[in-house]
Amino acid sequence: MKCVAALLVAVLVLASVAVERADADVFAALRDCAKNSNLSQDKLQKACNGELPKDEELKNYQCYTKCVQQLVGIMSAEGAVDPVKSAQTLVDEKQRKEMEDIAKQCKFDDMKGATCEKAFAVDQCYSEKNNVMYKNNCNDLMSKTFPA
Ligand SMILES: *[C@@H]1O[C@H](CO)[C@@H](O)[C@H](O)[C@H]1NC(C)=O
Numbered sequence: 001m002k003c004v005a006a007l008l009v010a011v012l013v014l015a016s017v018a019v020e021r022a023d024a025d026v027f028a029a030l031r032d033c034a035k036n037s038n039l040s041q042d043k044l045q046k047a048c049n050g051e052l053p054k055d056e057e058l059k060n061y062q063c064y065t066k067c068v069q070q071l072v073g074i075m076s077a078e079g080a081v082d083p084v085k086s087a088q089t090l091v092d093e094k095q096r097k098e099m100e101d102i103a104k105q106c107k108f109d110d111m112k113g114a115t116c117e118k119a120f121a122v123d124q125c126y127s128e129k130n131n132v133m134y135k136n137n138c139n140d141l142m143s144k145t146f147p148a
Contacts, residue, residue: 048138
């Protein structure tokens, strides 16, 4: 009995570590990718809310979405998009089912290769399918990635 309780505690502790680690990976990815693409926190926050940067910075933003998707494992090296991983990474537990359904409709399998344009299309598709969910999660990730 004691043994089962200890095992249960161990499993719960491991599960919470796994969840935190996944989050930490996302924040690290967002930070690294923001830096590599020369995009300020302000620009990224605006992009969360549908105000995309222009010209050269829009290209940087497209490559930022690819950078993030690849670092967290949403997009493979070949450019395949993983809906389950999208749901696990981008939203909280309660929204996973809906996010996975959306991600399945936003895979853009006809766009070949792991390109910035494809990652951006995926990103914008998520935003269009449920804009409130996108905005809330994007802003939430931003505030946790760049604490005040
Ligand atoms: C970011 O800025 C640095 C320094 O100005 C530059 O060397 C680099 O090419 C820029 N990267 C992008 C993606 O624009």
